[in-house]
Amino acid sequence: MAEFSSASTLPTPPESQTRLHFGKLQHGCEHYKRRCKIRAPCCNQIFSCRHCHNDAMGSLSDPKERHELVRRDVKQVICSICDTEQEAAKVCANCGVNMGEYYCEICKFYDDNTEKGQFHCDECGICRVGGRDNFFHCPTCGSCYSVNLQGNHPCVENSMKSFCPVCYEYLFDSIKGTTIMTCGHTMHMDCFYEMAEQNQYRCPICSKTVFDMSRSWEHLDQEVCSTSYQIFVDENCWSLHMIIDDQILGFFANFRGIFIFVLVIAYLFVMADPMYEGN
Numbered sequence: 001m002a003e004f005s006s007a008s009t010l011p012t013p014p015e016s017q018t019r020l021h022f023g024k025l026q027h028g029c030e031h032y033k034r035r036c037k038i039r040a041p042c043c044n045q046i047f048s049c050r051h052c053h054n055d056a057m058g059s060l061s062d063p064k065e066r067h068e069l070v071r072r073d074v075k076q077v078i079c080s081i082c083d084t085e086q087e088a089a090k091v092c093a094n095c096g097v098n099m100g101e102y103y104c105e106i107c108k109f110y111d112d113n114t115e116k117g118q119f120h121c122d123e124c125g126i127c128r129v130g131g132r133d134n135f136f137h138c139p140t141c142g143s144c145y146s147v148n149l150q151g152n153h154p155c156v157e158n159s160m161k162s163f164c165p166v167c168y169e170y171l172f173d174s175i176k177g178t179t180i181m182t183c184g185h186t187m188h189m190d191c192f193y194e195m196a197e198q199n200q201y202r203c204p205i206c207s208k209t210v211f212d213m214s215r216s217w218e219h220l221d222q223e224v225c226s227t228s229y230q231i232f233v234d235e236n237c238w239s240l241h242m243i244i245d246d247q248i249l250g251f252f253a254n255f256r257g258i259f260i261f262v263l264v265i266a267y268l269f270v271m272a273d274p275m276y277e278g279n
């Protein structure tokens with residue numbers, strides 16, 4: 001293999017350091033920024049990423065031809081800078097660039113955008129995003145969850161190894177954020193909010209109400225925040241919280257206004273009264 005022998009002509013260390021970052025974030029597909037393409041071991045075709053493969057192969061007209069790529073089986077990649085096909089590795093054996101700033105040897109996963117905080121979870125067996133320190137692995141649910149759910153979520157056997165009841169995508173390795181409802185069932189966060197926007201407040205799997213409207217205000221206040229456990233983003237729960245708070249505040253503000261108005265009228269009436277008596 002000529003590509004491998006030419007690795008000996010690599011530049012000296014300082015230069016090779018800058019070489020590593022050459023073309024960073026300038027290549028890839030709609031799913032990932034990376035500097036290599038993968039040769040799918042299943043159909044021997046070249047794709048930008050696993051999702052590009054699955055999108056193309058999942059929409060084939062012949063159902064027997066449709067298939068998904070097993071990420072760990074990827075052996076060969078093609079450098080996007082020098083077009084050299086080679087064994088999967090972080091650095092291109094021919095031109096010396098990082099084919100991905102983040103590279104997972106187990107998943108054969110490349111991503112130039114390290115701001116996502118990628119990490120490999122051994123128990124999940126896949127790479128996840130969001131920073132290793134922000135997650136723990138729940139062995140019962142069979143997935144990584146945000147640390148603020150530790151000892152604080154409905155634990156359902158393999159609850160993440162299921163399909164979103166709204167869009168039917170497999171949740172465990174979905175690239176979209178997922179939410180756990182109070183019943184323990186799971187769905188995409190986006191699908192959950194879409195459902196709530198259409199005033200659907202029942203879990204599509206078990207029909208359990210997501211919001212219990214019969215409870216008192218203070219209770220509802222807590223209920224809303226515990227309804228959707230945020231796995232990836234925390235802001236949405238806060239905004240729901242704010243809506244409720246504003247309503248309560250508005251109610252009390254109005255009530256106080258009316259109360260003061262009544263007091264002022266009563267005061268004027270009492271003050272005015274003796275004047276009439278005097279005349």
Ligand SMILES: [Zn+2]
Pocket residue numbers: 040041042043044053057067068069
């Ligand atoms: Zn394939």
Ligand SMILES: [Zn+2]
Pocket residue numbers: 029030031032048049050051052053
């Ligand atoms: Zn892609």
Ligand SMILES: [Zn+2]
Pocket residue numbers: 079080081082083084092093094095096097
């Ligand atoms: Zn290369």
Ligand SMILES: [Zn+2]
Pocket residue numbers: 104105106107108109119120121125126127
């Ligand atoms: Zn990995």
Ligand SMILES: [Zn+2]
Pocket residue numbers: 121122123124125136137138142143144
């Ligand atoms: Zn995990």
Ligand SMILES: [Zn+2]
Pocket residue numbers: 138139140141142153154155156
């Ligand atoms: Zn759990």
Ligand SMILES: [Zn+2]
Pocket residue numbers: 164165166167168169187188191
């Ligand atoms: Zn969904």
Ligand SMILES: [Zn+2]
Pocket residue numbers: 181183184185203204205206207208
């Ligand atoms: Zn449910």
